[in-house]
Amino acid sequence: MDALLAHYERNKLYYSQEDHLDPRMVRAIEMGWIVLAKYYNMTEEVPVYTAALLLDPSRRAAYIRKNWPDAWVQPAINAATQLWEENFKVKSITDDDLSIPSSIPPPETPLRTHGIELDLLLKDMEVITADLREDKFKSFIDLPPFRIDCSPLEWWGRRS
Structure with missing residues (x-):
């Protein structure tokens, strides 16, 4: 359009x-x-058109901010976000969900003392994934757009 x-x-x-x-x-x-x-x-x-633009990796929110009148931008993004939250968003993970239940006994202290340095080094080198508490829709639409070599639907259907 x-x-x-x-x-x-x-x-x-x-x-x-x-x-x-x-x-x-x-x-x-x-x-x-x-x-x-x-x-x-x-x-x-019906904010489906806005949601389609926001979920297109070659457009995202940057496209709407650039090409739509300022007065339309935030209401459109809010409506698409509401569509996401009401129909697609998975329940948010809270700090309580991440905590260990009290009914599980604490792990036993390892008996070995050799090799702990390697474990500590490997722990420092771990790649941490995205914060599970952050909204995935908001995170995605705010990333910079990039050129894709297919339709957005095909892009989303690819297995990475």
């Missing part, structure tokens, strides 16, 4: 100039604009 809107704007300007004046084209563009506006207004009611 954004591409169509830009196309309409560019061509309406072109066909409105004196040296390229074509009232029929201007009128046709205006009629197309009416239909496009109808669908644009629907995106406010």
